[in-house]
Amino acid sequence: MLRRTFLKEHKKGWYQSMLLTGKLERHLQEVEKQANERLDTLMEGFLKKHPAPDKETDQFAWAAHMNGLQAMAEENVLQEIIYNI
Numbered sequence: 001m002l003r004r005t006f007l008k009e010h011k012k013g014w015y016q017s018m019l020l021t022g023k024l025e026r027h028l029q030e031v032e033k034q035a036n037e038r039l040d041t042l043m044e045g046f047l048k049k050h051p052a053p054d055k056e057t058d059q060f061a062w063a064a065h066m067n068g069l070q071a072m073a074e075e076n077v078l079q080e081i082i083y084n085i
Contacts, residue, residue, distance in 0.1 A: 002078070002082050002083075003027075003028055003031045003032075003081075003082050004024075004028055006082060006083055007024075031081060031082065034081050035077050035081045035082060038076075038077050038080065038081060039073050039074065039077050042072075042073035042076055042077070043069060043070065043073050046069040046072060046073060047069065050065075050069065052065045052066060052069075053065055
């Protein structure tokens with residue numbers, strides 16, 4: 001959805017061309033696949049670099065840590081894939 005909105009608002013000509021030729025849905029599916037793969041890769045790397053606290057002993061710290069890593073990974077994916085041509 002974010003990629004579709006970005007194209008529609010900022011790359012109108014490209015969006016219209018892809019929509020009319022039937023390539024838009026395939027493009028959006030590919031972008032989603034790339035974004036999910038990149039998100040998984042980033043999370044693995046972040047967890048290696050910044051290990052999470054023990055979930056059994058401190059669930060709140062674990063959740064906060066994981067949420068922070070997830071937010072960093074999502075921001076990277078947005079910049080690298082979603083808002084990039």
